[in-house]
Amino acid sequence: MVGRPFTSSGCANCRKRKIKSTQTGEAKRPVRQLVGQIKPLALSSTFSVSAEVRAQLFSNFMDTFFASSSSINGKNDSLYFLMARFPTLAGESEPLDRSVIALATTFLAKTKDDRWLGREGLEIYNTALNSMQYALQRGSSPSPNMLYATIIFHTYETMNGGDASSRNCFTHIQGAAAIMTQTNFKTQDVDSLTKAMLTRQKWATAHFMINTEYGSNADRGCLLVQRESTPIDEMFGLVAEWSILRNDLNKIAALEATYREAAYETLLRRCYQLEKKLHEDWLNGPALQLDGDPSLSCREGGWSDSSLMSNSDRFSYEFKNLNAAKIYLLYWVTSLVTSRVIYEAEVLLHGHCDPTKMVSYATKILRSVPYLMQRERQMSSVHVVIFGVSQASRCYIHCGKKEEFERCQEIYRLIALRGFDMAFHMAKEHLAYWYLAQGQPVATKASSLRSEMDSTSELPSVS
Secondary structure, eight states: OOOOOOOOOSOHHHHHHTOOOOOSHHHHSOOOTTTTTOOOOOOOTTOOOOHHHHHHHHHHHHHHHSOSOTTOOTTTOHHHHHHHHGGGTTTSOHHHHHHHHHHHHHHHHHHHTOHHHHHHHHHHHHHHHHHHHHHHHTTOOOOHHHHHHHHHHHHHHHTOOSTTHHHHHHHHHHHHHHHHHHTTTTTSOOOHHHHHHHHHHHHHHHHHHHHSTTGGGSOGGGGGTTOOSSHHHHHHHHHHHHHHHHHHHHHHTTSOHHHHHHHHHHHHHHHHHHHHIIIIIITTTGGGGGSSOOEEEEOSSOOOOGGGSOSSOOEEEEOSSHHHHHHHHHHHHHHHHHHHHHHHHHHHHHSOOOTHHHHHHHHHHHHHHHHHTSTTTHHHHHHHHHHHHHHHHHHHHHHTOHHHHHHHHHHHHHHHHTTOHHHHHHHHHHHHHHHHHTTOOOHHHHHTHHHHHHTOOSOOOOO
16 A cells, blocks of 8 residues: 655754754744854764763863963963863753863864764764754753853864865854853953953954954954953954954945045045054053063074975064963954055055055064964964964965965964864965966866875974
8 A cells, every 4th residue: 555655744944954843933943143054963862972981082182282381371372271171060061061072072083083083073063063052942041151162163163174164163153252242241240261261252253354254244242242451352352443444445335436535535544543553552551461572583493394484584473471472463463454454445545555564464473473383382372373374375465475375375284284174274265366366277276285285194393
């Protein structure tokens, strides 16, 4: 007997995710504010990792990821502070527990080239997404632990080699921003752990705001949450001001021709005001808390990795500490992108502009890389180095500076070999931009980048 073929009565989203549909509003339109458009895989709810295995994975991760160095602490590295505090929170939040173990498992799988462990990490990660989605659909109020888990989510995506990793990472950044606005961080006093979460989130927001196609959609308001009169918070505030200028520059192109000249002139005046805040107000105010300016030193040797030093520029910066190095790099990045807005407005208004100032800031960024990528600091600095080098690379592409651009590519390679696949994707994207800018064919040369990066079996070391 042949009956009527089975037809699911569930909504489209539940059929796609292969889970039972409640046919309610929540099922038809999954929660997007906090977990965005990422659809976790439908995994068995019985999947679990024993406490003993979790402890072993986490311990191995901490020993492998963070160097044994007295210079790494919560002030220098917000991720280190978050991970070091995790054992005191274990068991309080299922999304948090699973997200941290997923991050640890995935990183260890990359360092050991263990595909089986990598699949386990992916499975744990998807159960973490599922548990977060379930908590939100159940009506749980956003909490600091949810913010913590979401920050770990976007950290995980920086290690992911998938084509959608950048979009997924941004989705989690926006989710964390939504949690920040819903848990009254703007008015409540926060503890040191929550401050570390906010700092990590601000760095991620600034990176995507400045360096990616999603920049205009980033929530600049989260850069101002719990703002204090510290060098880093004041700089994040200036990044927020820059984002407004960048968006206004894009809007001017849509104006009628008769109004554009006045609009560009007004925009340039605002840019010059921001430059004053950067180079006078910040340097003579909050920056004084950093215990001294960076100092230049000339190194004829000592860096065993050739990507960290240029053949024509043997100078590098020394800093008082890692925290100061990161903040100065953010200062140079903000100065560079502000100069870029001025450059683009001047070209559109007058037809020409000297890019020398942009190049000088790009040089300062690259001169900070040797300090940041020393072995005892590199894993605490990777996200900052990607942030800075991506802007320097764009500058060198625009100005046609081949040697400097190739150095940026080498730094990307070094970072990708440390397990951060986002660096590979940025290198591939920028290589394509370079060939386009030089009027050369893109497909064949850009596609060979993965094999070139993978051809080095030993990780470059910094002595």
